[in-house]
Amino acid sequence: MLSGLARALGGQGGAATTAAPQQAIQFADNAPSWEELQAAVEAKQQALNAMPAPLETGPSNSYALRRTFGKPGEPKVKLYRDHAAWCPYCHKIVLQLEEKQIPYVIEKINMRCYGDKPPEFMRKVPSGLLPVLEVDGQIITESAVIQQVLEQLQPEPAMLPPSGSAERQRAAELMRLERQLFSAWLQWLCNGWGHESNRDNFCRTMDAVEAALGEAEGPYFLEDFGLVDITFAPFLERIVSSIAYYKGFRVRGEGRWPNLERWFAAMEARPAYAGFKSDHYTHVHDLPPQLGGCVSVPEAKPFADAIDGKDGKSWRLPLEPLSATSLEAHTPGEQPEIDRLQAAARLVQNREAVTKFCLRGAPGGKRGPRPVSAALCDPTAIPALEHWDAADAALRHVAHALLEGVEAKQASPQALAAAGSSAGHEGATVAPALAYLRDRVCVPRDLKLPAARQFRAHLNWAIDTLQQ
Numbered sequence: 291m292l293s294g295l296a297r298a299l300g301g302q303g304g305a306a307t308t309a310a311p312q313q314a315i316q317f318a319d320n321a322p323s324w325e326e327l328q329a330a331v332e333a334k335q336q337a338l339n340a341m342p343a344p345l346e347t348g349p350s351n352s353y354a355l356r357r358t359f360g361k362p363g364e365p366k367v368k369l370y371r372d373h374a375a376w377c378p379y380c381h382k383i384v385l386q387l388e389e390k391q392i393p394y395v396i397e398k399i400n401m402r403c404y405g406d407k408p409p410e411f412m413r414k415v416p417s418g419l420l421p422v423l424e425v426d427g428q429i430i431t432e433s434a435v436i437q438q439v440l441e442q443l444q445p446e447p448a449m450l451p452p453s454g455s456a457e458r459q460r461a462a463e464l465m466r467l468e469r470q471l472f473s474a475w476l477q478w479l480c481n482g483w484g485h486e487s488n489r490d491n492f493c494r495t496m497d498a499v500e501a502a503l504g505e506a507e508g509p510y511f512l513e514d515f516g517l518v519d520i521t522f523a524p525f526l527e528r529i530v531s532s533i534a535y536y537k538g539f540r541v542r543g544e545g546r547w548p549n550l551e552r553w554f555a556a557m558e559a560r561p562a563y564a565g566f567k568s569d570h571y572t573h574v575h576d577l578p579p580q581l582g583g584c585v586s587v588p589e590a591k592p593f594a595d596a597i598d599g600k601d602g603k604s605w606r607l608p609l610e611p612l613s614a615t616s617l618e619a620h621t622p623g624e625q626p627e628i629d630r631l632q633a634a635a636r637l638v639q640n641r642e643a644v645t646k647f648c649l650r651g652a653p654g655g656k657r658g659p660r661p662v663s664a665a666l667c668d669p670t671a672i673p674a675l676e677h678w679d680a681a682d683a684a685l686r687h688v689a690h691a692l693l694e695g696v697e698a699k700q701a702s703p704q705a706l707a708a709a710g711s712s713a714g715h716e717g718a719t720v721a722p723a724l725a726y727l728r729d730r731v732c733v734p735r736d737l738k739l740p741a742a743r744q745f746r747a748h749l750n751w752a753i754d755t756l757q758q
């Protein structure tokens with residue numbers, strides 16, 4: 291498996307802040323070994339009945355490269371989707387494949403904003419645009435066309451009402467409304483002019499979406515869940531994140547559009563949507579390189595600080611639980627011990643790649659020879675490998691803290707100690723490397739949101755402890 295927090299966390303660039311420690315602090319290499327940590331992960335998975343589900347047949351997840359849903363035979367469908375799981379059009383197709391349980395294999399391709407595309411892919415798809423579907427050697431592009439092809443390939447469960455029905459006509463109208471919302475959103479998000487009129491136009495379009503949702507009996511756009519919901523989902527998710535961050539305006543959590551709240555709650559209860567749901571931080575930093583920039587207003591600053599973890603609490607322990615009304619609305623709830631375990635398991639599993647990755651942020655780490663425009667990614671950045679042992683020791687402390695909880699860890703003989711406690715590794719080297727990693731954790735590429743929150747907060751705990 292492509293080691294998630296690694297190739298995935300490909301990054302360098304400007305988004306992130308790096309901590310600047312005041313002095314060189316020594317810390318002791320007294321955390322458990324990776325082998326001990328691996329054994330602790332397995333024991334805890336057993337004890338909490340939280341064994342990882344199989345990627346190929348278990349719940350929807352962004353790590354699998356092949357999904358069979360337990361059906362026999364070789365999948366006929368291949369999906370080329372973007373590596374970082376940022377592309378909203380790929381998101382639509384993944385949701386449809388997962389909802390219909392069509393077996394498929396996945397090839398992850400870079401977006402231009404963070405890397406090159408393989409020549410074989412460019413030969414097949416000269417435009418380079420994602421998503422792309424390959425069925426029996428035939429290449430299909432354009433997400434709306436791919437949606438239709440998938441409906442024909444496997445009609446059940448149907449994601450559209452029958453052709454010629456009034457419901458089908460309604461579906462077509464709703465698809466047009468989705469494009470209208472898309473335009474109103476971008477007009478506000480990406481422009482410095484006309485803030486108020488663009489906001490009013492966006493709100494009017496959202497009112498139309500709210501009214502459309504009110505016409506169906508259930509929570510979805512039509513009586514049954516289907517392609518209309520799938521088509522709205524990637525954009526509504528990105529709207530909620532970006533409009534809070536750049537415009538200081540909350541779409542969710544304030545009761546302004548209750549049908550929309552109900553729709554999100556119903557979507558989040560669906561395993562396919564939940565498996566690919568992103569978070570505010572990822573979206574607000576993945577959109578600008580795709581869109582060519584987003585424009586902030588001053589009143590958005592408190593929202594931006596909370597989303598970037600710069601408000602002194604959103605990325606710090608103890609974490610406030612997420613709910614349907616938090617800024618980062620999250621309806622399934624969290625299970626902190628299991629969330630921490632998931633973050634620890636992934637760190638332990640991908641330890642080599644994560645260590646190498648975070649050393650891009652250590653003194654001596656360099657931008658790649660061909661810098662990219664996506665702040666969260668830079669597959670060509672050069673790590674400062676000379677600090678390997680220090681980063682390895684610090685990451686073992688972080689994994690140990692995730693497994694034990696910081697109170698128990700700090701009460702143990704394997705506490706992470708600060709300030710000249712022993713002649714060990716330099717905290718001054720490691721703190722910026724941990725900060726670099728913290729600022730490039732993407733959801734769902736690397737971890738699901740509850741585990742990502744724990745990971746970011748435990749990295750901050752280690753940074754703070756090293757700098758005390």
Ligand SMILES: N[C@@H](CCC(=O)N[C@@H](CS)C(=O)NCC(=O)O)C(=O)O
Nearest residue numbers: 377378379401402419420421432433
């Ligand atoms: N109309 C196309 C739009 C696809 C599209 O714009 N894809 C973007 C990613 S969101 C892309 O592949 N851009 C090239 C790149 O960034 O490498 C569709 O619906 O499939």
